[in-house]
Amino acid sequence: MAILQSNSGNRVTSGLRVSSLTAVLICALAMLSSPTSAHEVQPSVMDITLSPTAADLEVAATVEPFLAGIDLDGLNDTNASDRSDENDRLRALPPAELEAAFRDAWPDLQSEIGLRVDGQDIPLELGDVSVPEVGNVELPRTTTFTATAQLPEGDAPVVVTWDSRLGGVAVRQQGLKQEGYTAYLSSGGETAEIPREGARDENWALSLLTYIPVGFEHIVPLGLDHILFVLGLFFLSTQLRPLLWQVTAFTAAHTVTLALAALGIVTVPAAVVEPLIAASIVYVGVENVLSRGLSPWRPFIVLLFGLLHGLGFASVLAEYGLGSQNFVAKLIGFNLGVEIGQLAVIAVGFILVFAAMREFGRAAEQRGRAAIYLALAFIVVPAVFGLFATFGITLDGGLLPLAALVAVLLGLTGAALASEGDESYRQNVANPASILIALVGAYWFVERVFL
Template sequence: MRNISKGRLPVRVALRSVLSSGLLGLALLIAALSSPLAAHEVQPSVADVTIGGDEIALDFEATLEPFIAGVDLEGLSDTNDSDVADEVDRLRALEPAALEEAFREAFDRFADQIDVNVDGARVPLSLQSVSAAPVGNVELPRLSDFVVTGPLPEGDAPVVVQWDASLGALVLRQMGAGQDGYTGYLTNGAASDPIPRTGGAAQSGFEAFVDFIPVGFEHIVPLGLDHILFVLGLFFLSTQLRPLLWQVTAFTAAHTVTLALAVLGIVSVPGSIVEPLIAASIVYVGVENVLSRGMTPWRPLIVLLFGLLHGLGFAGVLTEYGLGSSNLVAKLIGFNVGVELGQLFVIAVAFALVGYWFGRKDWYRRVIANPASIAIALVGAWWFVERTLL
């Protein structure tokens, strides 16, 4: 019998117990946070810009509540992390007419954060219309529309649009310019390329490729909580390189194919079908991690099939960015590279925090991998119910 003096556990047993409790608590905390806070995630704004002879018009689709509340969205992934989160929640519950009035009252301050510039001169902007969406689930972002216009000075100098960093990310799409229309993804207060008043701002293939890398990365980190959990599910099956490589390769190959097919219009599956199935895929990998003893012969095939679903999910977001017909292949490749960098970042962080230190311990599976996988499966199960029944 092991000698335990003065009622104390051996140090190794005590440490393992503390570690087990801490990691299980962390896993459950992740599960608790992933569901409700995902509902408050920061959405990029989208603006369609039309440049006429003497006027510029910007038609926005955005969440008005953070703008009205004055939330600093730079680097923020969730409005619950803001010090004015309660005000954002209050605004979400307003009826459309009340929200529209609140936006009109805040517009002068908001307009100062949009810089439309022609040849060094700032174009004054005025609000033409605002249309708030009906009140739905107040836990979810509410997308509304508003239109601003400004007079352009004489001449043919191009237009530059700059979106303040505190307003988050902006997708800028030039209308009426055909396949050469400008498409930009503005983050961290970046300015657009000069946009010609007539014709389009033709991008090179390389520029389009580079522009869409951050779009793909951001769709994983920080916005893609469901994709993050799926990738973590792959990681927790085994920290060994070979099983992880097989799974990631299968997942990458599959979502690349369906992403391309969906964006090209060859395949179309409603989000009401895709999103619950993505949640189900998260449940599956979490449960199989617990029930299996390692890589099963069918695991890469299962991951391949789930990758097809996730590719359709990526496509639903990517089509909102106004790909156009110019440099489409370069944009798709750039987006996929960004997605892969995001996935590798998630795996690298998980390995640095868990795999490197504990992956070779004989208790790793019981103390770390299984509790984390159970938490992942529980979150996926909740999302499935939320996306089908609630």
């Protein structure tokens, strides 16, 4: 009888481990096949110059989604829209045809891009439209257009309005001897009142708080490469001390290069930085598998990689424009947002795999917990995101890899709980997760260098 029970238990355990492996493979494929940048939604940049009588706008934007009727509010990837085919068609249009389409759509766009003075909407007249030649249609192209408006008499300040359907926009005031007003509208909305002459005094604390969500958003959900790197640090060891050493080195390094790059002291092309960031992901994943803990050189390697990631953060920050007014506050706010995002990643990772780190004892209890984790991986996660879709919250290309990542960690934890031995966590969670991290990093390296 005992033998039969033992064999039955082994079959259950084996089945759970096979199911877990299947879950991991499915989710890994989802992560690997997810585009990293081809259809990623890019924020627009608006430069506005004011005089006592007029406003001049120059906007750099990916206008194809505007014309395709895609709602970019909360969207990270245009492939997630049911209008993505139209967006791809517009990407392939020659410059003259896309310009004509944009001019035809301008009367409708005026209700979404506007100026307001004393509560009165001020009409904008479209000027030049500059569309780049068709290149790689898998990548977004940036169109630049100008618009002007005649302002009513007086010195009442101007408010810029931007519809949430058009996604995020960085607004920068130009034409002043001192630094002008800057703002980032992540989901549309309107700016503060901008003086026609002179610069608006910005509150230091408000500037800091405004840039915290910008930094956080760059990690969660947009920074999948940074998320995987941080998880690579996390999976090295179950002990707190190695994690603290690594996170401290990484934070110190990326803070330095972020500041230097933001100040214009250090400039490295994205074509160099992005492949090296992918290579850093490969390294931490591979070393996790080959090493048995924190090596003497690991913190120094992580510090060097932190310098690279800081340059990546700076390239994103440059899109929004810091300006010189309250520069330090904005830089600190962005960096705080990045740190909060990284800590959130570690916290979620810990919560997902915590059960696998513990020794519960009896095999029957282990199998029961394993079944629960596999159910979470296969049922609860899809159900939760399906619930989001029911309420109109889109599970787009930026969130799909995160959902896959959650399912992977739940599946691996289930495999660990269905196994026996002191090395269960390392063999079934830390090592497989590190291998997947390295594989995704290798895929990105090839993509960023050769594709």
